[in-house]
Amino acid sequence: LPIGQKGKPEEIDPRRLPSFTNEFFRLNDAGNGVVFTARAGGVTTSGSSYPRSELREMNGTQKAAWDSADGTHTLDVCEAITKTPTAKPEVVSAQIHDTEDDVLQIRLEGTTLSVQYDDGEGEAVLDPAYQLGTPFRVTIVVTADGIAVSYNGEHKTDIKKSGSGWYWKVGAYVQSNPSKGEAPDAVGEVVVYSLDMSAKEAVPDVP
Numbered sequence: 782l783p784i785g786q787k788g789k790p791e792e793i794d795p796r797r798l799p800s801f802t803n804e805f806f807r808l809n810d811a812g813n814g815v816v817f818t819a820r821a822g823g824v825t826t827s828g829s830s831y832p833r834s835e836l837r838e839m840n841g842t843q844k845a846a847w848d849s850a851d852g853t854h855t856l857d858v859c860e861a862i863t864k865t866p867t868a869k870p871e872v873v874s875a876q877i878h879d880t881e882d883d884v885l886q887i888r889l890e891g892t893t894l895s896v897q898y899d900d901g902e903g904e905a906v907l908d909p910a911y912q913l914g915t916p917f918r919v920t921i922v923v924t925a926d927g928i929a930v931s932y933n934g935e936h937k938t939d940i941k942k943s944g945s946g947w948y949w950k951v952g953a954y955v956q957s958n959p960s961k962g963e964a965p966d967a968v969g970e971v972v973v974y975s976l977d978m979s980a981k982e983a984v985p986d987v988p
Contacts, residue, residue: 783823783832817952822965835952864970871956872969905938
C-alpha cells in the first residue's frame with residue numbers, strides 16, 4: 782500500500798485480505814470490482830520512486846517465485862484503469878516481476894495501453910486510444926518458449942524472455958511523483974473485476 786514508513790510501505794498479510802479494506806483497497810460501489818488506488822505522493826518501496834497499491838503473488842504465506850521454464854504459468858485478469866495522474870499520466874496495472882526488477886508491464890501512458898519489457902525498449906501496443914474506465918481483459922501465458930500476451934481475446938505478441946524468481950503483481954502502480962511536477966494527492970486507480978492465476982507442471986517426455 783502507498784502508506785507506512787519511508788522506504789517500507791505497509792503490507793497486508795494474505796490471511797487479512799478477505800476482510801481488509803481502506804481507501805487504497807476497497808470494493809467499488811457496484812460491488813463487482815476491487816479498486817486499487819495510489820497517490821503520487823505516497824510511500825514507495827526502497828527500490829522504487831513510485832507508489833503502488835498492488836497484490837503480489839503468494840504461495841500460501843510464502844512469497845511466490847517460479848522459473849519461466851517450469852511448466853505453464855498463466856495470468857488472466859479483467860480490469861479497467863480509471864484514473865491517472867495529470868503531469869505524467871502513467872499507470873501500470875499488471876506485472877511480471879523478478880528478484881530485481883520488472884520483467885513485463887501492462888502499462889498505460891496517456892491513451893496508449895501497451896505491454897512493455899526490457900525497461901520500455903520492447904513494446905507491443907494493445908490499444909492506441911484507450912479510454913479511462915473501459916474494462917479490458919489481458920491473458921499472459923509463460924512457458925519455456927517465452928511469454929504470449931492476448932488482449933480481449935486477441936493474440937497480440939510473443940516475447941522471447943526467460944528467467945527465474947518470477948511472480949505476478951496486479952493493481953495500481955503509479956508512474957509519477959511530485960518530482961515530476963505531480964500534485965502529491967494526484968492518483969492512479971485501477972478496478973480489478975476478475976483475476977485468475979494458474980500453474981501447470983511440465984509434462985515429462987515419455988521414452
